[in-house]
Amino acid sequence: MELSYLVKLSEEEDKQFTKYIRDMRKEHIKTVYDNTNFVFKKYKDKIAKSLQNKDISNILYFLRETCYEEFLLEESKFNTLVLKELINKFSTPKDTFKTLLDNNLNLLGTKEEIYKSINDVYGEYSGMIYPYIYHLGLSNTQSRRSRAGKTFEYCIYALYNALDYKYASQALIGSSIFEEKGFGKLVDSLLPGLEEFEKRRDKVIVGTMKTTLRERWQEVVEELKRANLSSIYLLTADDNISKSVVDKMAKHNLILVVFQNFKEKLLDKRNVISFEEYFFHEIPDILNYWEN
Numbered sequence: 001m002e003l004s005y006l007v008k009l010s011e012e013e014d015k016q017f018t019k020y021i022r023d024m025r026k027e028h029i030k031t032v033y034d035n036t037n038f039v040f041k042k043y044k045d046k047i048a049k050s051l052q053n054k055d056i057s058n059i060l061y062f063l064r065e066t067c068y069e070e071f072l073l074e075e076s077k078f079n080t081l082v083l084k085e086l087i088n089k090f091s092t093p094k095d096t097f098k099t100l101l102d103n104n105l106n107l108l109g110t111k112e113e114i115y116k117s118i119n120d121v122y123g124e125y126s127g128m129i130y131p132y133i134y135h136l137g138l139s140n141t142q143s144r145r146s147r148a149g150k151t152f153e154y155c156i157y158a159l160y161n162a163l164d165y166k167y168a169s170q171a172l173i174g175s176s177i178f179e180e181k182g183f184g185k186l187v188d189s190l191l192p193g194l195e196e197f198e199k200r201r202d203k204v205i206v207g208t209m210k211t212t213l214r215e216r217w218q219e220v221v222e223e224l225k226r227a228n229l230s231s232i233y234l235l236t237a238d239d240n241i242s243k244s245v246v247d248k249m250a251k252h253n254l255i256l257v258v259f260q261n262f263k264e265k266l267l268d269k270r271n272v273i274s275f276e277e278y279f280f281h282e283i284p285d286i287l288n289y290w291e292n
Contacts, residue, residue, distance in 0.1 A: 005127060005128050005130075006092060006096075006128055006129055006130065006131050006132075007131065008131050009131050009132070009135060013090070013092070014135070016090070017090070017132060017135055018135075018139075020082070020089060021082060021135075021136060021139050024078060024081060024082050024085075025078065025139075025143065028074065028077065028078045028081060029071070029074045029075060029078050030070075030071075030074060032067075032147055032150040032151050032154050033154055033171075035067055035070055035071055035151070036063070036067055036151065036154040036155055036157075036158055037158070038070065039063060039066050039067050039070055040063070040158045040162075043062075043063075043066065046059075046062075047059055047063075047162065048162075050062075051159075051162060051163065054276055054279075054280050055276070056159065056260075056274075056275040056276050056278075056279045056280075057259040057260040057261070057274060057275050057276060059159075060155055060156075060159065060237075060259075060275060061237075061259065063155040063158070063159075064151060064152060064155055064237065067151050067155065068148075068151065071144075071147065071151075075140060075143075079136065079140070082136055083132075083133070083136070086129065086132060090132070092129070093125075093129045093132060096125060096128050096129060097125055100121050100124055100125050100128075101121060104117065104120060104121050104124070105117055105118070105121050148211050149209070149210065149211050150171075152209055152210075152211045152235075152237055153169075153171060153188060153209045154171070156189075156209060156235060157169060157171070157172070157189070159279065160191075163279065165191060165192075165283055165287065166191065166192040166193060166287065167189050167190065167191045167192065167193065168189065168190045168192075168193040168194050169188055169189040169190075170183075170185070170187070170188055170189070171188070177194070178194075181194060181197065181198070182226075182227050182228075183223075183227055184223050184226065184227070186208050186219055186220055186223040187206055187207070187208055187223060187227065187232070188207055188208050188209050189206075189207045189209075190204055190205065190206055190207070191204065191205040191207070191283055191286060191287070192204065192286070192287060192290050196290055201229065201230065202230050203286060203289050203290070204286065205233055205282065205283060205286050206229055206231070206232050206233065207232070207233045207234075207235060208220055208223070208232055208233070208234055208235070209234075209235045209236070210234065210235075210236050210238070211236065211237045211238065212236070212237070212238045212240075213234075213236055213238045213241060213245075217234060217245070217249060217254065220232055220234055220254060221249075221252045221254065224252060224253065224254070230253060231253040231254070231255055232253070232254055232255070233255045233257055233278065233282070234249070234254050234255065234256050234257065235257040235275075235278070236256065236257070236258060237259070238258070239258065239259060239261075239262040241256070241258075241262075243266065243269070246266060246269050246271065246272055247269075249271060250269070250270070250271040253271075254271065255271050255272075255273065256269075256271060256272045256273070257272075257273055257274070257275060257277075257278045258272060258273075258274060258275070259274065259275060260274040260275065260276055263277075
């Protein structure tokens with residue numbers, strides 16, 4: 001067999017490899033929901049202590065970072081399995097690997113000579129099947145981007161659960177029910193819930209969550225107007241928001257919820273509150289209204 005470098009995957013190979021990666025990802029990497037619950041259970045004592053001290057900002061930061069580290073560990077193992085199985089699932093990598101071994105692998109000689117022979121085969125094989133590796137890397141990048149926002153969202157919900165806060169979310173009960181009530185995709189949750197919103201919407205916390213804002217906060221303003229809402233709580237991990245943007249948000253009744261250290265830089269902005277204020281003042285006030 002004459003070997004040549006693979007420039008790109010054929011249309012059929014692309015479809016097959018995409019499906020293979022998707023199936024392997026489902027099998028070997030936890031969903032965001034399962035990953036968050038796993039981390040929450042693993043560190044339940046640490047989390048309980050932080051909640052007792054009303055230290056939401058630090059525990060939320062810890063949860064996000066730990067969930068990401070847990071995911072990266074699974075992703076590393078997943079990458080190994082995907083690449084290891086290439087020669088069993090796809091003919092081009094299989095034939096390439098076999099020919100390189102037959103023609104170039106030398107297991108005779110000194111240790112250094114054997115190591116060099118293995119390294120040469122490995123390097124040449126990796127170069128020849130690079131489109132597969134590139135495709136895998138691109139898939140990983142897309143997966144990380146989609147998981148980042150979801151992880152932040154599920155960490156918030158996990159804290160709601162830990163504090164026994166009643167809420168309804170699109171992620172847990174489905175977007176169709178929210179759409180029936182006139183909400184778009186930007187409204188992530190309601191506290192206490194949909195039933196309370198129908199009775200008195202100004203006594204319900206309407207929340208949306210974004211890890212970073214950029215110009216996307218303007219989409220939230222459009223949602224606020226479209227759904228005829230008095231205000232929206234915008235929860236974010238972003239700490240690069242200018243005061244001018246915060247002032248614009250205030251004019252549209254957007255309440256920005258941020259980490260405590262960022263709130264301290266915006267003490268004069270009444271529409272900016274910390275996660276501590278949100279969890280232990282804003283939410284309890286609303287829930288007490290409905291309980292009473």
